Each structure stands twice: as structure tokens, then as C-alpha cells.
Amino acid sequence: MSTSIARSLALRIGAAAEWLMPERRQDWLQAMHSDLQHIECDRATLRWACGCILVSINERVKSMIPSTGERSQGFLIAAMLSFVPLTVAWLAFLRDLASVGDFSVVSLFGWSVFIPFFVLGALGPVGLTIALRVIVRRHSISRSLGVVLIAGPLLMGLVVLIAFARPDGALLSVLRDAVLIGVLPAIGAAQMRASARPSAEELREG
């Protein structure tokens, strides 16, 4: 490949990058394009242009994903509501616990169900409170909290499935319960994690 072809190809790639780059980043692409036209080595211009197009594609993809501020409050309210079934189930469990007594419930379900229900179910009201905070402050939740709020309810759904699903029983209703108190809050937590602004901790990352 002759050097002039390399430069001409680089300029064409640069033009394609300009077309791809979102409007709000056009000045940055101009900067890259300007640098490109100052590079003496023709082969280096081609490498620089490849970088330009990669940056443009990356920025274009980013601009297509709705980010924090662009997301409607409705998404976050839906995320908050997704914790309601788990909260209701946990409160009902506590009510039963109070009425029949701790040991009766344990003997009825066994510790393997009692403990996950008690611990993981508490993620319902916790998730509701955190979601409310996200709505008010428009800040995302931290990664570790996100993992807990996603994995916890999923585990809860799994416990429900394992504990109550019987081939001869009402499989559909158990599946529905598992989705309502397991999958739904997990999706809500993922939504909260994806929406709102990054936390101050994340902003520090370069």
C-alpha cells in the first residue's frame, strides 16, 4: 500500500467517524481530526484514524443507551414497586410467626426455609427504602448493594421453588410466587443500578 493511499484512507475513515460521532462530542472529533492532519507519517495517520472511528462508535453506542438523567422517574417508581410483593410476603411471614409462634413455623417449614425467608425477605422493605432514596436523590446504588439486591431476591425465589414446588401440587402458583418475590425485585434492583447518576465513588474512577 502506498503512503498516499494510507493517508487518503485515513481521511476517509476520519470522515466516517465524523458521521458516526454524536453531536455533543463533535468538537472532540474535530480535535482528533485536526491532530490527524498534523501527523507527518502516513501510516501513523491510519492508526490515528482507526482510533477516531473506535471512539465515535463507542460514543454513538453510549448515546443510544439511556443514561441516568434521561431515564424517566417512572422507571424508578416501577423499580420501587417491584419490591412491594416481597415486602408484603415478608410482613405476612412475620405476622404468621407472631400468631403461631417461632417454633411452630420452624417445625412446619424447617430451618432451611425459615432462615432464608426471614433474612432474604427483609430485602423487600430494605429495597423499598433504598428505591425511595434513589428516586429522591437521583443517585445510583453502589455495585455491592446492587449485587445484594439482585442476588438476594433471586435466591429467595429459588428457595420458594425448591421448598414448595411439587409435581403434583399447584406448580403454576408457586412459579408465580417465585417470579413476584424473586425475579421482579431483582429486575427492579438492576434497573436502579443502571439508572440515576453514578455514585461519587464511581465518579472518581478515571
Add this chain to the structure above:
Amino acid sequence: MKRERRSSHQTLLLLGALLGQPRSWRHGYDLAAQTGLKSGTLYPVLMRLSDRGYLESKWEPSEMPGRPPRRMHRLTAKGIAFAREELAASDEVALQRAARVRT
């Protein structure tokens, strides 16, 4: 214990280069040549630093006739403080790692 997330290696390289001449305006290709970063890596980092108010930019006419103006960059006062903090923290981490290797 709260785990603090630090800047990437590429960001540290760029911060180091910019901090080397904090009051000088530098263009992207110059920074790429100094740090060894490719344009596809360098510019996203520059954009992020600018978005966070750590970098200021301006357009300057080219010294070469017939060439377009160039965008020049330098750290803001906030950026200088950030760069010092990040580089010091990375040095500390490197020292801790070295100490762990020695023991």
C-alpha cells in the same frame, strides 16, 4: 472497609504527562506520543477528564500553514489537585505491593 476505586493505568499515564507541564497547553498527538496511548484510548480519557472539570481546552491556530487549528489541553486547578492525589495514591499502592513482594 470502604474500597476506593482509583484511576486506570491509562488515566494515570495521561495525568502524569499533563502534570509534568501543568501550565502548558498540549495537543492530543503530543500527549499520545509522550504517553504511548493510542488515539482510541487517549481521547475517551481526555473527554472524561473534561466532563469532570479536570481539563480545560482551547483552539489555537496551527503553526503549519494550511493546516486546521488544533485543540490544546491542560489541567484545571481542580485537575492538578486531582492528578496529584491520584498519582500519590498510585505510588502508595505500588509501594505497598513492593513491600508485600519483599516480605
